[in-house]
Amino acid sequence: MDNTYLTTAELADRIKYDKRVIREQLKDTVLFEGVHYIRPFGGRKILFIWERVEEEMLVGISIQSLFTGK
Template sequence: MSYTLLTAEQLSKRVPYCTRHIRDYLKDRIFIEGYHYVRTPGGRRIFFVWERIESDLMNSFTKGGSIPMTSGGYFNG
């Protein structure tokens, strides 16, 4: 399966959050590394996996579900 990889700038055009909020808050608290985003070798660049983010966002809206957090809890919006 192929995935659409987006930079924080590209992701900010698809979701209602600014680039800085994605990089500073969502990346560390909401998104899970290896699932919602990946790092390039060396860890300098981060790419977000659009299909997984979109799926979790849609599930949270349609089913009243939550987005999993790295700490093991869930974000209920």
């Protein structure tokens, strides 16, 4: 399985949230280390796994709601 790794800035651009919101409100409350992001080589840098983040965003959204807007 290929994963797409994004920095906080790249994720912010993709989901249209401010970087600070991602770091201060979403990380470790909605997005969890080892599931939605990793710290490669035990460092401080965080890389988000796009496929997992996208999956989390779509939880509770049905195919029908995507087409009808309801």
